[in-house]
Amino acid sequence: MAVAIEAERLVKKFGQHVVLDELSFTVDEGTVLGVLGPNGAGKTTAVKAVTGLCALDSGSARILGHSVSKESNVVKQLTGFSGQYAAVDEDLTTMENLVLVGRLYGHTKSDAQRRAHELVEAFDMGSYARKRVAQHSGGMRRRVDLACALVGTPKVLVLDEPTTGLDPSSRVSLWQMIQGLVGDGMTLLLTTQYLEEADVLADQILVMSKGRQVAHGAPEDLKGRLGGEQVVVELASTEADTARAAKVVEGILAGTGAQIATQDGQLSFRVPDASRWLASCVSALTADGISIGGLSVKAPTLDDVFFALTGDSMEPTEPDAQLAFITGGS
Secondary structure, three states: OOOEEEEEEEEEEEOOOEEEEEEEEEEEEEEEEEOOOOOOOOHHHHHHOOOOOOOOOOOEEEOEEOOOEEEEEHHHHHHHEEOOOOOOOOOOOOOOOHHHOOOHHHHHHHHHHHHHHHHHOOOHHHHHHHHHHHHHHHHHHHHHHHHHHHOOOOOOOEEEEEOOOHHHHHHHHHHHHHHHHHHOOOOEEOOOOOHHHHHOOOEEEEEEEEEEEEEEOOOOHHOOOOEEEEEEEEEEOOOHHHHHHHHHHHOOOOOOOHHHHHHHEEEEEOOHHHHHHHHHHHHHHHHOOOOOEEEEEEEEOOHHHHHHOOOOOOOOHHHHHHHHHOOOOO
């Protein structure tokens, strides 16, 4: 598979502060790379650097084989960019914004109008075409902004936190549009603060911390590195029994490499094939006279991955958005 985006040892400093520290990554054509990281990790700087919107101190970036620094005009034609906030003129209508962007790309007036009509139809914005953007909802403004990023028919689309601040329904609508673009062969580089968004959209995930890459892989592969599902055993017993229960479970799990955590009458551990080990642990605890108040098994999530890698947690996710996406809601 051909490489659409290639970033090699990117370094960017603001004064003495290193924002990008030898960051390297690639994105294959027709795939989605989701970039995750805590605030200040360098996500926005990274995506701006590979599109030529941020000058580097060292390192290089290429879009479809073209140097971002040496062939900027070609790269601009190949790349669409949408930042964290909708960059549209609120005093203009949807159509006027799209035509304006087309003219800035050098299109003739008729070509700009034709492309604007295509995008209005593709993004189901017909009833908003002649309305000022100031009258639009946040979700519709984002839709217009995404359409503006596509005026030049780019091969590569870069989205910096495209759904931040949107309600779950609007977020799902934008997800569906993005998946449609990727289905048509577009390459996407996406930063997001929503873990479920990365899980739904990304083929590969890049986790950043302090300007560096700390992990890169498919979502399921990253989850698999955690060592299995998390088992939580709630004890209906005293604190002394908690320590005794931990010793019993340690004996059952010996050789698995699982580490047992105890807190407030609770045991937790992560182990492959959790259902098998859970049954053994329950039997052993019961045989030892230790009462169990509750049990739960949780599959690893991207939040677990993120915390394990960075020691931090992402912003709270909104599961309603993912549920609506899975069930076909809007």
